[in-house]
Amino acid sequence: MPGLELRELDIDDADQWIALVLRNRDPLTASNDGSLPPSTMAEVRQWLSSIGERDFQPGIWLDGELIGHVMVSHISHARASEQSKAEMPGSFGVGYWLDSVHTGRGYVTEACRTLMDYVRREFGATQFVSAVKEGNPKSAAVLERLGFEVTQNSNGEMIGYRLVDPRSETALGRTPVDGPISAT
Numbered sequence: 001m002p003g004l005e006l007r008e009l010d011i012d013d014a015d016q017w018i019a020l021v022l023r024n025r026d027p028l029t030a031s032n033d034g035s036l037p038p039s040t041m042a043e044v045r046q047w048l049s050s051i052g053e054r055d056f057q058p059g060i061w062l063d064g065e066l067i068g069h070v071m072v073s074h075i076s077h078a079r080a081s082e083q084s085k086a087e088m089p090g091s092f093g094v095g096y097w098l099d100s101v102h103t104g105r106g107y108v109t110e111a112c113r114t115l116m117d118y119v120r121r122e123f124g125a126t127q128f129v130s131a132v133k134e135g136n137p138k139s140a141a142v143l144e145r146l147g148f149e150v151t152q153n154s155n156g157e158m159i160g161y162r163l164v165d166p167r168s169e170t171a172l173g174r175t176p177v178d179g180p181i182s183a184t
C-alpha cells in the first residue's frame, strides 16, 4: 500500500508514540483488560529494552507518521505455560492497534500479513495465535481476513483464534529479507 511501512521504534519515537497512545486511550483500554500500552517515557524505555530476538513490535507508519502498532512475538515471549511453549515451538502471538482516524482502510490487515510472512520466512513460523475481547467485531474481522479461526481455547470474555500454516516448517524456506520490513 503506498506510503505504508513497518519500522521498529526507537527511543527517539517515544514522544510521537506516547501522544498516539493517549489520543487512543478509550479504544485501547476498551479492547483489553483496561490497561494501556506504555504511555510514559519510563515505560516506553523499559518496553523497548525488553523486546526479544523473536519479538517483532514495529510501528505502522504512513508517509512518515506513526499511526499504529503490530506485534508478532514468539510464544516464549508471551504469557504461555511451559507446556504450551513445548507444544508450539513454531508458534507466534499476534496483536495490533491503529489510530482511530486511520481505520477502515486495511492498514492493519496489510501490516499483520507483511510481518507474519516475514516471520514465516525468517523464523519458520507454522502457527499464529491471538485473542479478541468479546464485542470487538473490527478486531475479529482483521483475524478472519488473515485466515484465523476461533479455537476452543476461549477464556472468559476473550475469544481465542489460531492460524495453522498448511505448509510444513521445512517447506517454508528461509529466504532472508533484505532491507527494512515494508508493508508497501
Ligand SMILES: CC(C)(COP(=O)(O)OP(=O)(O)OC[C@H]1O[C@@H](n2cnc3c(N)ncnc32)[C@H](O)[C@@H]1OP(=O)(O)O)[C@@H](O)C(=O)NCCC(=O)NCCS
Pocket: 027, 028, 031, 096, 097, 098, 099, 102, 103, 104, 105, 106, 107, 108, 109, 110, 131, 132, 133, 136, 138, 139, 141, 142, 145
Ligand atoms: C481492531 C482495529 C485494529 C481494526 O482496524 P481496521 O481499520 O478495521 O482494520 P484494517 O486496517 O484491517 O481495515 C479493515 C477495514 O478497511 C477496509 N479496507 C479497505 N481497503 C482494504 C484492504 N485493501 N484490505 C483490507 N481491508 C480493507 C475493510 O473493508 C474494513 O472496513 P470495514 O470494517 O468498514 O469493513 C482497530 O479498530 C483498533 O485499533 N481498535 C482498538 C484496539 C483493538 O481493538 N486492538 C485489537 C485488540 S485484540
